[in-house]
Amino acid sequence: MTRSVQTLTRLRPSVPEPAGPEPTSSGGLRGGTGGAKGEGGAEELLAAVREGRAAAVPGLLEPLDASARKAALTRLRALRAEVGAGKRATPPHLVDRVRSALYVAGAGCLPASATAAVAASWLGARDLLVREEDGALALAALGDRAPEWAADLAGRLARRRAVAENSYPLLHGLVVRSGYTVPPTDGYVTAWTRHLTDDRLVERLREDPQTPVLVAHALAMAEPPERLTRALGRRPRRHWPTALRTLVGEGVLDRARVLDVCVSRLLHGGPARDLRLPLEMVRLLAPDARELRERIPDWIGIASDAPSLVAGYAQDVLTELASAGTLPVGALAEMTAGVLFRTEKKLVRAQLALVGKVLAEEPGAAGELLPAVTEAFGSEDTGVQERALKLVGRHLPAVDAEVRRELAEAAGLLSPMHRQAAGELFGADLGRGTALPYEEILPPVPEAQRLASPATTVEELVAQLVAGRLAEGPAAFERALDGLVRHAHRDRAAVAEAVREAFPRPPWEQGAHCFTHGTQGIHVVLAGVLGLLDPALVATRRAQGPDQDSCLHQALSGVLDARLWEAAGLVGTDALPFLLATPTWSTGAIEPRVLVERLREYRDAGVEPAPTDLAQALVRVARADPSAGRAAEEAAALGTPAGRRLAARLCGEGIVGATVRFLPRDEDGAPQRWWPSDRLVVDLGEHPAVRAEFPPAFQWLGGAPEAAPRRCPHRVEGRAEWATVLPADRELLAACLLPTLAHRVEGDARGAAEPLTALVEADGPVGRAVLLALAFGLGRVDADDRLRAVDGVLVLAARGELNARRLGAELAWLVAEGSVKPNRLADAARTAAATGAYRTVWTVLEAMLPEVLAPARPVRGLGEVLAVAADCVERCGARGEVAGLDALASGRGSSQLVVQAGRLLSALRQGADQPPTETV
Known part of the structure; x- marks a missing residue:
C-alpha cells in the first residue's frame, strides 16, 4: 500500500463490482484478439481520437492488448503535444473534443505497472479535461484496478481543485470501487455538493456514508460551496441548512461536532458572505444555555473580530448569558475590551449599556470592568468617548487607588473637548505632562525608480510572459515589451519557437480573427512574431485613431493599442531594432539624454523611427529634467527630423494643455x-x-x-x-x-x-x-x-x-x-x-x-465632517472663524450636526492645549 493510501479509511469490507468482461494483466478489459488485429484496432482508436469521438473510445479499447495499448499511448502523447502547441491543423470547433478523446484514450492505455502518480499526471492535466462527462468515460476506460491504487489515484486528483471540481464522476467512481474514503478537499466537496443537490437531498445525504466527514469539511471551508449558500427560495427541499438540521435531529450528523465546526468557522472570520452559512446553521440549531456557555471564549473572539452582522449575534449571545448571571466578570471584561475597539457605533453603545447594567447589579465588578471601558476613550466618535467617561465617573468611587490611576492615565486618549471633564473627575491623578508644539507629519516624497533592464535571454523573457507578471503594473509590461522587440530583432526564429512551446493554448490558436475587436494585450505582438497576423488588419489598426464619439479614456487606451499594433507589424524586422518609447523611470517618463542617445543609434543604423513609437517617446520625455536644455542642443545636432522634433519638444514648442x-x-x-x-x-x-x-x-x-x-x-x-x-x-x-x-x-x-x-x-x-x-x-x-x-x-x-x-x-x-x-x-x-x-x-x-x-438646511451627514474638522483644530491649535458655524452651533437639539458644530466653534475660539506652530 502506498504512503498516501495509509491515511485513507475503509468504507466497508468489500464493494461488489458490476459484472463485466474479465480484466487483463494490462489493467483494461480483455479483448479476444491481438497481434495484427490489435494494431488495426489501435489505428481505429487513434482515428476516433483525431475526430474527437470520446464516447467511442472505451469500446475501441476493449480489443487492444497490452502491447497495442503501449504503442497507442506513445502516439497519443505525440498527438497531445501537437494539439497543445497548435501545430496540428484541427478545426477550432473540434479542439476541445479532441482533447476529451485524448483524455479518455490515455487513461485506458496506461499500463498495469503505471503508478497512481503517473495516472494522475495524465488524468489531472489541465490541457486535457474539458467536460465533466469525460471523467465517467475515463473511469470506464481504466478498467479494473487494485482498491489501494484506485484510492491513491482518487486522493491525488482530489488535491487538485480544478480537477476535482470538474471530474466528480471519476473521483466518486474510484472511491466506490476502492471502498476507501478519500481525505476531503475543497474541490471534491464542492463537486459533491453540486451533484447531490436535488429534491432528494436529505435522502441522498442519508445514503452517502461519507456525509458526516464531507459536511464537516464543507462547513469549515473558507469559501463555502455555492449550493450550500443558496437561500431557501421556492425549492425548500434543496436547501442545505434545513437538510443538515434534519440530519442533526435524526442523529445522522453529530450535533456537537456541527456546532463546533460552525462556531470555529465564525471565529476564523473572513468576508461576511462566507460566514452566512455557519451563522445560519448555528441559528437553526438554536444552542441551549449549556451549549452557549461551553463556547464562551469563542463568542468573545467572534464579537471582537468578526464582521458586524456576525459580531452582533455573538454579542447578543453573551448579553443573554450576562443577563442570566452565567457570564464570568473576567469574560465580560475581555469581551468589552474587544467590542469597544470596534468602530460600529451600534455595537459599541450596546456594550457600554451592558456594562452599565452589570455594574448597577454588581458594583464590586467595577475594578475589573472599568479598565476595559477605557478602550472607548480612543474612539473616533466623541459621543462614545463621552458615554464611556460618564460610565467611569458613575462607578469611580468603587475602585481602589491603583485602578483609579490606571483610569486617569487612559484618559489621555480622550479628545481635547473632554479633557476638562476628565480633569474634574480625576483631579490630581490626571497627569498633564509637558505641552509640546504641534508638528505636522506628512509622508516622505516618493522617489521615481529606474526601470529595470529588459530580459537578457530568450528564456528569461518567456518566463516573464508565462508567469503573467505583466499585470503587476505598467513598468513590468514596458520591460517585457521592450525585451520582446529586442530579442525578436536578434533572432526571431528562436523567440517564435520559445513562444510556441510556452503557450500551448494561446488566444490566437483559433486564428488571427481573435484580434478583430482588440489587441489582447501583448499577445498581438506575440502573434506578430509567429507571423499569424493579416498585414491588411495590422495596417488598418496602425492608422486608426479615436473617432469623434470617443471618450478621453478611450483615447488614452487607444495610444497603447496603436503601439502594440505597430510593434506587431514590425517586430522581428530591421525597422524596429528596439523601442524608443520605453520609459527610463517608473512614472513612465523618459530621461531626455537617454532618448537622444536612442535616436542617435537609430540614425547610425540608418533606421527611420516608427511613427507611433516616436510619438509616445516625445510625449513621455521629461521636459522638467535638469538635463533638458543640454539634451535639446544634442537632439538638434543629430540633424534628423526626429532629433529636431525632440529639440522643439524640450524647448516647450507645441505643448498642449487642457x-x-x-x-x-x-x-x-x-x-x-x-x-x-x-x-x-x-x-x-x-x-x-x-x-x-x-x-x-x-x-x-x-x-x-x-x-x-x-x-x-x-x-x-x-x-x-x-x-x-x-x-x-x-x-x-x-x-x-x-x-x-x-x-x-x-x-x-x-x-x-x-x-x-x-x-x-x-x-x-x-x-x-x-x-x-x-x-x-x-x-x-x-x-x-x-x-x-x-x-x-x-x-x-x-x-x-x-x-x-x-x-x-x-x-x-x-x-x-x-x-x-x-x-x-x-x-x-x-x-x-x-x-x-x-x-x-x-x-x-x-x-x-x-x-x-x-x-437654511445644511447638507445631510455634515456632522461627521464637522467632527473631523473639530478633531483637526483641537490637535493642531488652529484659530479663526467659519461663516455660518456660529448660527448652526446655537441651534436647538442634540443632533450630531449641532453637537459637532459647537465643538468646532469652541475649539476655534479657545485653541488646543498645545501652542500652534507654523508648518511648511
Whole structure:
C-alpha cells in the first residue's frame, strides 16, 4: 500500500463490482484478439481520437492488448503535444473534443505497472479535461484496478481543485470501487455538493456514508460551496441548512461536532458572505444555555473580530448569558475590551449599556470592568468617548487607588473637548505632562525608480510572459515589451519557437480573427512574431485613431493599442531594432539624454523611427529634467527630423494643455444634466502642428475629441497604463481622467481612482483638473479608491504642490450639490488626518465649510465632517472663524450636526492645549 493510501479509511469490507468482461494483466478489459488485429484496432482508436469521438473510445479499447495499448499511448502523447502547441491543423470547433478523446484514450492505455502518480499526471492535466462527462468515460476506460491504487489515484486528483471540481464522476467512481474514503478537499466537496443537490437531498445525504466527514469539511471551508449558500427560495427541499438540521435531529450528523465546526468557522472570520452559512446553521440549531456557555471564549473572539452582522449575534449571545448571571466578570471584561475597539457605533453603545447594567447589579465588578471601558476613550466618535467617561465617573468611587490611576492615565486618549471633564473627575491623578508644539507629519516624497533592464535571454523573457507578471503594473509590461522587440530583432526564429512551446493554448490558436475587436494585450505582438497576423488588419489598426464619439479614456487606451499594433507589424524586422518609447523611470517618463542617445543609434543604423513609437517617446520625455536644455542642443545636432522634433519638444514648442469646466445643471433647459460627468467640458484647444506631425492615435491631443460633455457608460479597461501615456503633462492627464472619475459617483465601479497614484507623481503644474480629480477620488464609493485619493493629497502636500484652499473650494460645490457625499468625505479626511496631517486637512475643510453651511438646511451627514474638522483644530491649535458655524452651533437639539458644530466653534475660539506652530 502506498504512503498516501495509509491515511485513507475503509468504507466497508468489500464493494461488489458490476459484472463485466474479465480484466487483463494490462489493467483494461480483455479483448479476444491481438497481434495484427490489435494494431488495426489501435489505428481505429487513434482515428476516433483525431475526430474527437470520446464516447467511442472505451469500446475501441476493449480489443487492444497490452502491447497495442503501449504503442497507442506513445502516439497519443505525440498527438497531445501537437494539439497543445497548435501545430496540428484541427478545426477550432473540434479542439476541445479532441482533447476529451485524448483524455479518455490515455487513461485506458496506461499500463498495469503505471503508478497512481503517473495516472494522475495524465488524468489531472489541465490541457486535457474539458467536460465533466469525460471523467465517467475515463473511469470506464481504466478498467479494473487494485482498491489501494484506485484510492491513491482518487486522493491525488482530489488535491487538485480544478480537477476535482470538474471530474466528480471519476473521483466518486474510484472511491466506490476502492471502498476507501478519500481525505476531503475543497474541490471534491464542492463537486459533491453540486451533484447531490436535488429534491432528494436529505435522502441522498442519508445514503452517502461519507456525509458526516464531507459536511464537516464543507462547513469549515473558507469559501463555502455555492449550493450550500443558496437561500431557501421556492425549492425548500434543496436547501442545505434545513437538510443538515434534519440530519442533526435524526442523529445522522453529530450535533456537537456541527456546532463546533460552525462556531470555529465564525471565529476564523473572513468576508461576511462566507460566514452566512455557519451563522445560519448555528441559528437553526438554536444552542441551549449549556451549549452557549461551553463556547464562551469563542463568542468573545467572534464579537471582537468578526464582521458586524456576525459580531452582533455573538454579542447578543453573551448579553443573554450576562443577563442570566452565567457570564464570568473576567469574560465580560475581555469581551468589552474587544467590542469597544470596534468602530460600529451600534455595537459599541450596546456594550457600554451592558456594562452599565452589570455594574448597577454588581458594583464590586467595577475594578475589573472599568479598565476595559477605557478602550472607548480612543474612539473616533466623541459621543462614545463621552458615554464611556460618564460610565467611569458613575462607578469611580468603587475602585481602589491603583485602578483609579490606571483610569486617569487612559484618559489621555480622550479628545481635547473632554479633557476638562476628565480633569474634574480625576483631579490630581490626571497627569498633564509637558505641552509640546504641534508638528505636522506628512509622508516622505516618493522617489521615481529606474526601470529595470529588459530580459537578457530568450528564456528569461518567456518566463516573464508565462508567469503573467505583466499585470503587476505598467513598468513590468514596458520591460517585457521592450525585451520582446529586442530579442525578436536578434533572432526571431528562436523567440517564435520559445513562444510556441510556452503557450500551448494561446488566444490566437483559433486564428488571427481573435484580434478583430482588440489587441489582447501583448499577445498581438506575440502573434506578430509567429507571423499569424493579416498585414491588411495590422495596417488598418496602425492608422486608426479615436473617432469623434470617443471618450478621453478611450483615447488614452487607444495610444497603447496603436503601439502594440505597430510593434506587431514590425517586430522581428530591421525597422524596429528596439523601442524608443520605453520609459527610463517608473512614472513612465523618459530621461531626455537617454532618448537622444536612442535616436542617435537609430540614425547610425540608418533606421527611420516608427511613427507611433516616436510619438509616445516625445510625449513621455521629461521636459522638467535638469538635463533638458543640454539634451535639446544634442537632439538638434543629430540633424534628423526626429532629433529636431525632440529639440522643439524640450524647448516647450507645441505643448498642449487642457481646461475643464462644468455646464450649469439647467442650461438650455436640459434637466438630464444632473451628474458632473454629464456637464463636464474638457477643452484641449486647437494645435494644428500636433495634428499634422503626430500619427492618428495621438492627433486628439491637437483638439479632438471635441470639447463637449459625453457619457462613457461602457466598460473601462487599462487604467493602470493611462498615467504612463502622459507622464510629463500632469494637468492634461488629470483632465483625461476626470470623465471616468466623475461618471456615476454613486456607482459601485471599483478602481476608477487607480491612476491617481501615478498622477500626483507625474511632472507638470497642479491646476484645477488635478484638484478636481482628487476631489472626486475623495468622494468615491469604494474605500480603496478613497485611500488612493488620500495618498495623492498627502503626497502633493509633502511636495509643496498642494493648494489646499482651492481643493476645499472644489469640494464645497461638489458636496453642496450632492456629487460628493459627506460621509465618504469624512472617512477620507479622517484617514488623512490620522497620519498626522491635521493642519493640512483642516485647511481643506476650512475653505469648504462656509459654502456647505450657508443653506437654511445644511447638507445631510455634515456632522461627521464637522467632527473631523473639530478633531483637526483641537490637535493642531488652529484659530479663526467659519461663516455660518456660529448660527448652526446655537441651534436647538442634540443632533450630531449641532453637537459637532459647537465643538468646532469652541475649539476655534479657545485653541488646543498645545501652542500652534507654523508648518511648511
